[in-house]
Amino acid sequence: MAEGVLVIAEVADGKLNPLTAEMIAAGQRIVGEVGGIVNVAIFGSNAETLAPEAVAAGGDLVYTFAEAQLDEYLTDTYVPAAEMAISVADPAIVLIGQTSNGRDLAPRLAFRLGAGVVMDVTEFSISGGQVSWTRPCYGGNARAVLAVNTPLQIATIRSKSFDPLPADTGRAGDTIPMESGIDAGAVKQKLVSRETAQAEGIRLEDAPVVVAGGRGLGGPEGFKPLEDLANVMGGAVGASRAACDLGWYPPSQQIGLTGKTVSPDLYIAVAISGASQHWAGMANSKNIVAINKDPDSTMVKNARYAIIDDYKNALPALIDEVKKLKG
Amino acid sequence: MKFVVCLKQVPDPETPASAFKIDAAGKKVVPAQGIAPVVSPFDTQAVEAALRIKDAQGEGHITVLSMGAASARDVIKHALAMGADEGVLIDDPALTDVVDPFVTVKVLAAAIRKIGGVDAVITGRQAADWDWGVTGPGLAEELGMTQATFAKAVTAQNGNLVVERVLGDGFETVSIPTPALVTVSNELGDPRYPQLRQIMAAGRKQVTNYTLADLGLSAADIAPRLTLEKLYIPVKESQVEVIEGETAQEKAANLAKKLREAKLI
Ligand SMILES: Cc1cc2nc3c(=O)[nH]c(=O)nc-3n(C[C@H](O)[C@H](O)[C@H](O)COP(=O)(O)OP(=O)(O)OC[C@H]3O[C@@H](n4cnc5c(N)ncnc54)[C@H](O)[C@@H]3O)c2cc1C
Ligand SMILES: Nc1ncnc2c1ncn2[C@@H]1O[C@H](COP(=O)(O)O)[C@@H](O)[C@H]1O
Numbered sequence: 001m002a003e004g005v006l007v008i009a010e011v012a013d014g015k016l017n018p019l020t021a022e023m024i025a026a027g028q029r030i031v032g033e034v035g036g037i038v039n040v041a042i043f044g045s046n047a048e049t050l051a052p053e054a055v056a057a058g059g060d061l062v063y064t065f066a067e068a069q070l071d072e073y074l075t076d077t078y079v080p081a082a083e084m085a086i087s088v089a090d091p092a093i094v095l096i097g098q099t100s101n102g103r104d105l106a107p108r109l110a111f112r113l114g115a116g117v118v119m120d121v122t123e124f125s126i127s128g129g130q131v132s133w134t135r136p137c138y139g140g141n142a143r144a145v146l147a148v149n150t151p152l153q154i155a156t157i158r159s160k161s162f163d164p165l166p167a168d169t170g171r172a173g174d175t176i177p178m179e180s181g182i183d184a185g186a187v188k189q190k191l192v193s194r195e196t197a198q199a200e201g202i203r204l205e206d207a208p209v210v211v212a213g214g215r216g217l218g219g220p221e222g223f224k225p226l227e228d229l230a231n232v233m234g235g236a237v238g239a240s241r242a243a244c245d246l247g248w249y250p251p252s253q254q255i256g257l258t259g260k261t262v263s264p265d266l267y268i269a270v271a272i273s274g275a276s277q278h279w280a281g282m283a284n285s286k287n288i289v290a291i292n293k294d295p296d297s298t299m300v301k302n303a304r305y306a307i308i309d310d311y312k313n314a315l316p317a318l319i320d321e322v323k324k325l326k327g
Numbered sequence: 328m329k330f331v332v333c334l335k336q337v338p339d340p341e342t343p344a345s346a347f348k349i350d351a352a353g354k355k356v357v358p359a360q361g362i363a364p365v366v367s368p369f370d371t372q373a374v375e376a377a378l379r380i381k382d383a384q385g386e387g388h389i390t391v392l393s394m395g396a397a398s399a400r401d402v403i404k405h406a407l408a409m410g411a412d413e414g415v416l417i418d419d420p421a422l423t424d425v426v427d428p429f430v431t432v433k434v435l436a437a438a439i440r441k442i443g444g445v446d447a448v449i450t451g452r453q454a455a456d457w458d459w460g461v462t463g464p465g466l467a468e469e470l471g472m473t474q475a476t477f478a479k480a481v482t483a484q485n486g487n488l489v490v491e492r493v494l495g496d497g498f499e500t501v502s503i504p505t506p507a508l509v510t511v512s513n514e515l516g517d518p519r520y521p522q523l524r525q526i527m528a529a530g531r532k533q534v535t536n537y538t539l540a541d542l543g544l545s546a547a548d549i550a551p552r553l554t555l556e557k558l559y560i561p562v563k564e565s566q567v568e569v570i571e572g573e574t575a576q577e578k579a580a581n582l583a584k585k586l587r588e589a590k591l592i
Contacts, residue, residue, distance in 0.1 A: 012496075074501075075473075075474055075476075099495055100476075100493070100495045103460055103476065103477075104464060104474070104476045104477075107459075107461040107462075107464035107468075108464040108465070108468050108474065110465070111429075111432065111464070111465045111468035111469055112468055115552075116427075116429065116552030118553065119458075119460055119461060120458065132556055136458070137456070137457045137458050137558075138338075138340075138347065138356060138456060138457075139455060139458065141342075141344055141347045141560065142356070142558055142561075143561050144457075144555060144557070145555070145556040145558075145559075146426075146553050146554065146555055146556060147553070148552060149551070149552050149554060150552050188473040189475070189501050189502075189503050190501060191499060191501055192489065192499075192500040192501060193499065193500045194498070194499035194500075195497050195498055195499070196494065196496045196497035197497045245513060245514070251493055251514055252494075252496050252497060258452070258453070258512070258513070260495070265591060266586070266591045275341075276344055276347075277340070279563075283563075287586075289582065289586075290567075298344065300567060301565050302563050302565045303567050304566070304567065304568065305567070305570055305582060305585060306567050306568070306569050306570065307570050307578045307579070307582055309575050309578060310575075313575035314575050314578065317576040317579035317580075318579040318582065318583065320579065321580045321582070321583035322583055322586075325583055325587055325592055
């Protein structure tokens, strides 16, 4: 009988991405109430070396698919590989990351398997063995709570929504090497090229301080003082979609509903109005500072601290003062 | 090439948060007064993507397809004015307030089969109401098409679509054989804006209406897989402290002090 959870791991920079550990922790919470174990499926050549990481994060049983054809994500290879993992693990619930790969994989897999799918889950509750999934909708303005009626449920999990368990390298867990059995003839997508931007310095998602800029910066040169501030504070620079759409900053640095989710200790929003779709990506920041000309903007109203001024005056002054404090 | 572009009518996503209301008992959004619904923004970009291919090839046929209330005729008209060739509206009382994209996929897939001979289906990456991002890949699976999601550019080359995709940490280019399904992201760029002459011409283009029965679907075929238990507006606590100071330097110094006290510097 289908029971327990299967987490589809995601590998980034040769390691399991932080979201994988967050999903495993969420999985442990689920099986604690509804029974079963947390299975983890890892795809790609170095799957076996990564298995201990998944166990330390709380995985009970790890299926590794150590195949070079799974080193790069393609819908046409990952759907059958995930299908194989599901058929051996036989879970009631599959958790997949709400990343660009997971957003591509989860819905297709759900339709392949006749499963109900809930995207972008940020919370859940369990009562009477039934999971209720909470997700933002209407651009972050609303939350919906949904139940899935099919025997197999698939949910994608937004990063930073669940705390990982402390890594326990002494934990016991089995690893089972698997083969995906992908039918090469069914792989119709051809990868022509891929350019991934290696962020210089600290990654946006991991930075304790994020300095983000919006349309009010007036041009790409407006990001220079943001980079300077991020440098002195040991942070990373993000952007609103408006700034990315204008070509002032790369889309990989976009924060929000359709961009990255960040939850730094300090989020400094410079010349960003605070649209709900932007909030969706930074609402969990521990402290929010708004630097904006407009005291009535949503960003200012919902921040912890605000400086009402032109960023052109405020930022050089702030860089200066932070430098003084840092000595 | 024969295209179908899927369009959804949604409440204007730029509606200010203060005008955004929910009927908690009915578990639905109350339309904001005086703010007209719009074409979901990624969907106008989906139309734009199809038009760019058609322009480049000098031929092609674009059918725009929407499932929605009678008012969704407006989003079809908009796409026809942008340059699409004909419209199909699926309007059936059994389809009001659909929450589960599973239902949408079943219905749209049936319509696309009925249209027939389609080389490429283009959708938005996600609809700006429920933000699911399910319909595109769902349709691809249902119709047995190869998919490419989050397109920033699409071109047709020798019966294939070459799609530049936006990834979390960069870009990639994939080539997929037709029939194919592409979902479009905002990085595609601005959609064209209809000129008055085109708006007039759009009035003469054909819009066909279908009901579920026309598509050969019964209520059992579209039984949802999800149950909406609750819909609510989360509370944001606002306790902003506006930093005082005569000059920018003074404000910055005061802020830096606060951040230091909070151990953030
Ligand atoms: C479906 C959908 C998905 C979306 N996804 C995202 C997303 O993921 N991320 C995202 O960010 N947006 C997203 N958006 C867009 C979002 O709705 C807003 O349009 C966008 O966030 C606005 O960006 P902004 O705040 O930079 O620009 P604006 O709203 O134009 O705000 C500019 C701000 O700068 C201030 N300002 C101007 N000049 C100065 C100055 N000299 N000094 C200081 N302040 C100044 C102004 O007072 C204003 O507050 C999405 C929209 C839709 C419909
Ligand atoms: N009711 C609908 N009618 C036509 N197209 C739709 C409908 N709902 C969703 N779509 C298409 O599917 C995309 C993704 O929608 P969703 O899965 O709801 O986020 C949208 O951008 C549209 O292109």
